[in-house]
Amino acid sequence: MQSSVTPLIEAQNLVKAFGRIRALDDVSCAISTGERLVVIGPSGSGKSTLIRCLNGLVKPDTGKIAFEGRHIELTSEAHWRRLRQRVGMVFQDYTLFPHLTAIENITLAPVRASLMAKPQAELEARRLLERVQLAEKAASYPAFLSGGQQQRVAIARALAMRPQILLFDEPTSALDPEMIKEVLDLMVSLARDGMTMVVVTHEMGFARAVADRVLFMEAGRIVEAGPPDQIFANQKDVRTREFVRRIA
Amino acid sequence: MALLLDNLGFFLSGLEFTIRLALLTLVCAIVVSVLIGLMSVSQWRALRVAALCYVEFWRDIPLLVNLLFIYFGAPLVGVPLKPFTAALLSLTLWGGANGAEIVRGGINAIGQHQFASATALGLKRWEIYRYVVLPQALMPILPPMTGLCTTLVQATSLASLVGVNEFFRIAQIVVERTTMQSGHSPAFLVYGFALMVYFAICSALTWLSRYFEQRLQKTGHSAVAAPRGFKESA
Numbered sequence: 390m391q392s393s394v395t396p397l398i399e400a401q402n403l404v405k406a407f408g409r410i411r412a413l414d415d416v417s418c419a420i421s422t423g424e425r426l427v428v429i430g431p432s433g434s435g436k437s438t439l440i441r442c443l444n445g446l447v448k449p450d451t452g453k454i455a456f457e458g459r460h461i462e463l464t465s466e467a468h469w470r471r472l473r474q475r476v477g478m479v480f481q482d483y484t485l486f487p488h489l490t491a492i493e494n495i496t497l498a499p500v501r502a503s504l505m506a507k508p509q510a511e512l513e514a515r516r517l518l519e520r521v522q523l524a525e526k527a528a529s530y531p532a533f534l535s536g537g538q539q540q541r542v543a544i545a546r547a548l549a550m551r552p553q554i555l556l557f558d559e560p561t562s563a564l565d566p567e568m569i570k571e572v573l574d575l576m577v578s579l580a581r582d583g584m585t586m587v588v589v590t591h592e593m594g595f596a597r598a599v600a601d602r603v604l605f606m607e608a609g610r611i612v613e614a615g616p617p618d619q620i621f622a623n624q625k626d627v628r629t630r631e632f633v634r635r636i637a
Numbered sequence: 638m639a640l641l642l643d644n645l646g647f648f649l650s651g652l653e654f655t656i657r658l659a660l661l662t663l664v665c666a667i668v669v670s671v672l673i674g675l676m677s678v679s680q681w682r683a684l685r686v687a688a689l690c691y692v693e694f695w696r697d698i699p700l701l702v703n704l705l706f707i708y709f710g711a712p713l714v715g716v717p718l719k720p721f722t723a724a725l726l727s728l729t730l731w732g733g734a735n736g737a738e739i740v741r742g743g744i745n746a747i748g749q750h751q752f753a754s755a756t757a758l759g760l761k762r763w764e765i766y767r768y769v770v771l772p773q774a775l776m777p778i779l780p781p782m783t784g785l786c787t788t789l790v791q792a793t794s795l796a797s798l799v800g801v802n803e804f805f806r807i808a809q810i811v812v813e814r815t816t817m818q819s820g821h822s823p824a825f826l827v828y829g830f831a832l833m834v835y836f837a838i839c840s841a842l843t844w845l846s847r848y849f850e851q852r853l854q855k856t857g858h859s860a861v862a863a864p865r866g867f868k869e870s871a
Contacts (some may be wrong), residue, residue, distance in 0.1 A: 487753075
C-alpha cells in the first residue's frame, strides 16, 4: 500500500538491548493508516519488543518514533500516555482485570481518560460486547469466561478507547485450538472494517488472508518485508524461506 | 470463679485500655503499612530506599526492646511520653514495618502484566494503583495482615512493662494481690481467663478477615492464573 501521505507511525533505527542481547538491532518500519501489518519470526527475534516500542511499553535505547509525522519524546511517560489513547494493544494473555466484570473492564479506561461519561461509556461498552458477540457476558467476571471469550473482551476493551491503530502481540498463542478461530474471525472482521493493525502472530493463514504487508524478523533485525505472496511463496531471502518452510 | 466476678470491674478497666490501645495501634499500623508499602514500590529511588531503611530497622529488633527503647529514650531527646503513647508508638512503628512488607508483597504478587495492560490503556500511574493493582492486592494482603493484627493485639500486653494498666497487667495484679491476701495463687484461673479473653478478641479478628476474604473471592479478586501455553517471546 504505497502512499505519499505521512505514515501513521514511523519507527526509525530502533535499538534495544537487554543486557548483552540486542532485542532490536537497527529496526525501521512505517505503518500507514488503514494498513494491516503482520510480523512473523522465531522466538527471540524481537517481534514483541518492536510492537511494544510502538506504544511505549518498551523504550528503545536509540532511534526515533513519529506519530502522524510528529516525533515522540521517547523518554516522556506523559507523552506516551496521551498517545496510548490512540494506540490500542491486545496481549497474548489477555490480562483482563479479574476483579472487574467484562463491562467494567471495558469502561474503566475511557471514563478515567474523560473520553466519555459513565452512562455513555456503558452504552458504548454494550455495543462493543455485541460487536465481539459477547453481549450476554457483560456482568461476568473474567474467571468465568473461556480464554477465547476473555480475549474478545480484551479486544473490546482496547476498542473502547477508539484507537487509530490496534497492536496485537500474539493474540491467539495462549488459546486452546478450538478458541483460536473465534478470535481470528473477529480480527478479520475488524480488518474488513478498516482498522489499522500491527499483528505479531504465528497464524500464517490469518497473515495470508488479511495482511497488506508482512515483516519477517530474526535476531532483532527485519530480514525481509513485502506482501504476503512474496513472504510466503516467493521469498527473496533464504532465511525467510527456511522459516516459512519450518512453520508451514 | 467468685474471684473473677469480684474483680470484674477491675478487669473491665484493664480491658478498656487493651481495646483502646489495640484499636488505635491497628489503625495507625495499617496506615503506616500502606504508606511505607506504597513508598517501597515507588518509581522514585529515594522513596524506595527510605522505605527499605525504615522496614529493615524496625523489623530486626525485638518488640520488647523496641518498646523500652522508645519509652526510656524519648525523654532523652526532649519528648517525654506517657506509657500509653510510648506503647502505641512502638507498636505502630514495629507493626507498620512488618505490615509494609505484607503490602509490598501483595502488590508485587499482582504481576507486571496487569500493570502493562493498564498502562497500554492510557491509565495514569496512580489510577493503575487505585483501580487495578491495589484492589487485587487486597486478596494476598488480607490473610498475613490479619495475622499481624492478631500479633499486635496480643503484643499490647507488653505495654504492662512500661506501666500501662492494660488487661494483662490487671490480671497480674489480681494474681499477686490474691496470693498475698489468701496465701494460694489463683494464677491458673486468672491467666486462663485472660487467655480466653485474648482468644475471643483475636478470633473475632480472624473471623472478620475470613468474611472479607470470601466476599473478595466472589467478585473474582483471586488472580486469574496465567493461561496454558503462555510463553514469553522477544
